[in-house]
Amino acid sequence: MNVAIIAGKEIHQAIRNRWVLAATLLLxxxxxxxTFLGSAPTGTVGVRALDVVIVSLSSLTIFLIPLIALLISxxxxxxxxxxxxxxxLLSYPxxxxxxxxGKFLGHLAVLAFATCLGYGLAAAALVTSGSRVESDSLxxxxxxxxxxxLLGAVFVAIGYLVSAMVHDRGTAAGISxxxxxxxVLIYDMALLGLLALDQGRNISASALNAMLLLNPTDAxxxxxxxxxxxxxxxxxxxGLAHSASLSIEALLLALTLWTIVPLGLAALAFxxxxx
Amino acid sequence: xxxxxxxSNVTKxxxxxxxxxxxxxxxxxxxxxxxxxxxxxxxxxxxxxxLGLIRATGGSIAVLGDNPAAGEFSxxxxxxxxxxxxxxxxxLTGRETQTxxxxxxxxxxxxxxxxxxxxxxxxxxxxxxxxxxxxMRQRLGLAQALIGRPRVLLLDEPTTGLDPELRQTFYEVxxxxxxxxxxxLLSSHALTELEERAGRxxxxxxxxxxxxxxxxxxxxxxxxxxxxxxKVADLAPGELPAWLPTGAPSRRLNGHIVEIDxxxxxxxxxxxxxxxxxxTLEDVDLVPPSLDELYAxxxxxxxxxx
Numbered sequence: 001m002n003v004a005i006i007a008g009k010e011i012h013q014a015i016r017n018r019w020v021l022a023a024t025l026l027l028x029x030x031x032x033x034x035t036f037l038g039s040a041p042t043g044t045v046g047v048r049a050l051d052v053v054i055v056s057l058s059s060l061t062i063f064l065i066p067l068i069a070l071l072i073s074x075x076x077x078x079x080x081x082x083x084x085x086x087x088x089l090l091s092y093p094x095x096x097x098x099x100x101x102g103k104f105l106g107h108l109a110v111l112a113f114a115t116c117l118g119y120g121l122a123a124a125a126l127v128t129s130g131s132r133v134e135s136d137s138l139x140x141x142x143x144x145x146x147x148x149x150l151l152g153a154v155f156v157a158i159g160y161l162v163s164a165m166v167h168d169r170g171t172a173a174g175i176s177x178x179x180x181x182x183x184v185l186i187y188d189m190a191l192l193g194l195l196a197l198d199q200g201r202n203i204s205a206s207a208l209n210a211m212l213l214l215n216p217t218d219a220x221x222x223x224x225x226x227x228x229x230x231x232x233x234x235x236x237x238x239g240l241a242h243s244a245s246l247s248i249e250a251l252l253l254a255l256t257l258w259t260i261v262p263l264g265l266a267a268l269a270f271x272x273x274x275x
Numbered sequence: 276x277x278x279x280x281x282x283s284n285v286t287k288x289x290x291x292x293x294x295x296x297x298x299x300x301x302x303x304x305x306x307x308x309x310x311x312x313x314x315x316x317x318x319x320x321x322x323x324x325x326l327g328l329i330r331a332t333g334g335s336i337a338v339l340g341d342n343p344a345a346g347e348f349s350x351x352x353x354x355x356x357x358x359x360x361x362x363x364x365x366x367l368t369g370r371e372t373q374t375x376x377x378x379x380x381x382x383x384x385x386x387x388x389x390x391x392x393x394x395x396x397x398x399x400x401x402x403x404x405x406x407x408x409x410x411m412r413q414r415l416g417l418a419q420a421l422i423g424r425p426r427v428l429l430l431d432e433p434t435t436g437l438d439p440e441l442r443q444t445f446y447e448v449x450x451x452x453x454x455x456x457x458x459x460l461l462s463s464h465a466l467t468e469l470e471e472r473a474g475r476x477x478x479x480x481x482x483x484x485x486x487x488x489x490x491x492x493x494x495x496x497x498x499x500x501x502x503x504x505x506k507v508a509d510l511a512p513g514e515l516p517a518w519l520p521t522g523a524p525s526r527r528l529n530g531h532i533v534e535i536d537x538x539x540x541x542x543x544x545x546x547x548x549x550x551x552x553x554x555t556l557e558d559v560d561l562v563p564p565s566l567d568e569l570y571a572x573x574x575x576x577x578x579x580x581x
Contacts, residue, residue, distance in 0.1 A: 016403075084360060087328060087358050088356065088419070249291055274328070274329040
């Protein structure tokens, strides 16, 4: 009950602050432009236009969704403490974990709304413009939207963990940007460099799998680019898809753990905070 | 006494700094208690301890049957709190804010919204809190603290930023709640205001409780002189009346008023002398030591006995 009240207020505020509007507009504009520009290389004969869209959209998601998620979440706890609203809220009959979880559900709802609407719009545009859409493409597309929301949940949870541990908003913002750079850009580059240096001598396939699961954005990428045979042919990942031994279930589990563990740690850190 | 808040031997350290040291007191239902002290004397720390916002280094606290440090909060449904420098989410309107807090306390929103009218925010209820002035935020802070007829009210500097008229209504509301059995703990700098309203005063200094009791009790302990002001006719400037007992500390105030500092047990003696036959007394005023003076006295004493 308390969780629902707090989630409701968080959504209400996000609508008021135009966070919902901004996120939805941004995601729909990018999704729509990718849909129509992205179909240029395949031309009108692109019989599997939606699969191409999945490849380009999921690559975009890896950059954008973590950024939006961290933007709304890094400030959630430390910001309310600095503004002084947290002191008052915690004087009410609510537990701290309820505050945290309520905020999480609220922020996730905002993100899910923006993603579903923005990406859904792209798919709808494709269908209305006369492209043929196979049912397996549709499945892969729905899975892409779902996993994008899950990726958002991961970064909202990570943002909360940062927010629950630091003492001012500036630090929270700095650490969040650092984490975003690390997980979205640097990790993959470093991994690539490592593999190139190693030439397959020491790093086994299972070690590579472990390293991919240690980064939620890689788990997301593998899920969308190799999880569905129809998509992986376009992603240029067909070869990798055969050799990768990570199942869809393992990837989803990794993403779920990447949400639950930071969220749990954030709850722990928040419960020990003194205001 | 039916204690709603009990604090025993509570100590709170922030690193090496002691914010509160070995404080104990019990507050009963229906009491209005003023918590006074300088900034940094530990008033806000005590309130935060009662709310479980911070945990005590030592000692134990019970608020409406809960141990706040252990995260128990069922009693908080019957607790109202107004923090110092209260703030709200700027994006929501006054009405939405009040409704949100009422829902958290499981109280009907309609009754909570009536409180907005009571504090004079009725007209601004539809505006965003971000557009409110400091005084209006303070009013909203009061309105949320009063949701659901609380049994304990913790008010940290409640009257700062309130205009005199609203102060009056504020104290009326407090008085009404207290007579219904609410425990009201308020900290304030406006000591003259509290003098008439607080049944009990707790004075804090550097985290230590230096005095606790009704104003009468504190006056008796402090043994500060009552000032007797006499208006005497036919007195030359600078001259003191002849009937004044020798050694009585006295002085002349603007023109023809004589002021005598009377220790509690000599009060009657001085009055008898003044009203004895033959004096040209026109008027008498008795000024008992004010809360301001008592406060200063206890602080001085606390400084002397480290």
